[in-house]
Amino acid sequence: MNEARPILSVAAMRDAEAAAPCGLTELMERAGRGLAEATCRFAGPMPALILCGPGNNGGDGYVAARCLAERGIAVRVAALGEPTSDLARAARQHWEGPVERVENCSPAPVLIDCLFGTGLKRGLDPSLHERLLSLAQESHLAVAADLPSGVDADSGALLSPIPDYHLTVAFGALKPAHRLMPAMTQMGRVVVANIGIEADRRWFEIGTPALPAVRPDAHKYSRGLVHCLAGEMPGAMALSASAAARSGAGYVRVSTSRPIAGLPRSVVEVGDARLDDPRIGCILVGPGLGHLPQLLTLALTSNRPKVIDAEAISLVGDPARLRGQDAILTPHAGEFERLFGTLSGSKADQALAAAEASGAVIVFKGADTLVAAPDGRLGFAPPAPAWLATAGTGDVLAGMIAALRARGMAAFDAACAGVWLHGRAAEHAGPDMIADDLLEHL
């Protein structure tokens, strides 16, 4: 797997800052320098206006102003008032230029927002967010330092309206909001400035997967047998089974009571089949299931790994029923709520709570898909095209994950890999794709 980018909550970021051997002053210096560097690369030598807030996000702004001025860029600074933290006060003192007032400063081609970062506690006052929106509107490029001011770093919620940014420079590590809705869609390109902190890697952005190699002595069973349980609407399982076959499973079979149209000829249809067959690498139940709870019950009687998708998720009834199962669940928001109820906290908190309650790997789908493991690992999907939001793409994802699991990947790794490949397949398929088209890009 490519070096996955770590994601730190506000609390984890504070711990990492405190543990940094270089000290906080140097961290701020590196953050400000990284912001100036990224802005220059992105915007070139255009004149810039930096808005500085009272805390350390503002401190980064004063450092960036000094660095931009050293590069010969025409930079102005406007502040909300005097800095309130010692670090920011020191950074302010090292800025030798004038400091204007945010309320009445004039705009510039590049706007750099250093008003608030991870310390935001509530939405900006209406007059301030209006001012931010209008200064961004009058600029050519808007850059956010760490986070757009108005975004809750842990949940991705907008505490007050923000403009659309072209660039967001995260310091040290991504924060959950960089990969959560709705904030993630307004940040433009997100880059991480390395400031030399040691980041915990239990939460991370899902990166390019390392897929198991096909061994020279492979045969169809050793490459992974996926057993699909077709339900009342077998078209959905045709998509899943095709996706499993195209995702490298050695053998895909579907148990069904009637012929299924649209299956590749390599996928085998069977009547009754034993589900305790040790050759089964993964069972898939849910796509097109309809009201056949007995098929879920059947799947749960087997000790084989399983992917539980779609209607089957709601039919589980009680998350505790999954304890001891080697299961991956792939709910969208509605299915998630039907099984787990209304959980509190951010989407990240909810995904982790669901994984803990069920003992299963949870793929909590959406524009900001998360993969949560019961042991606390959490993968955040990199942004995927919005045109994935169409009927049947979930069936394809479930089939892909089942194949990767059957190929011997661990449940959490298979789920992360499936989510990543699904997003990239959609990029290749293009905006006019339907779910069937994804199969040609796996």
Ligand SMILES: NC(=O)C1=CN([C@@H]2O[C@H](COP(=O)(O)OP(=O)(O)OC[C@H]3O[C@@H](n4cnc5c(N)ncnc54)[C@H](O)[C@@H]3O)[C@@H](O)[C@H]2O)[C@H](O)CC1
């Ligand atoms: N992560 C690192 O290693 C480093 C991060 N740095 C930067 O510091 C900010 C976080 O700084 P902090 O001082 O904790 O918070 P803020 O600057 O975001 O703001 C805190 C300040 O603002 C007040 N406040 C909060 N919300 C509001 C509001 N809606 N209206 C008015 N005032 C508000 C709050 O009470 C505080 O006084 C991080 O994002 C990085 O940019 C450092 O560079 C060091 C390294």
Ligand SMILES: [K+]
């Ligand atoms: K900011």
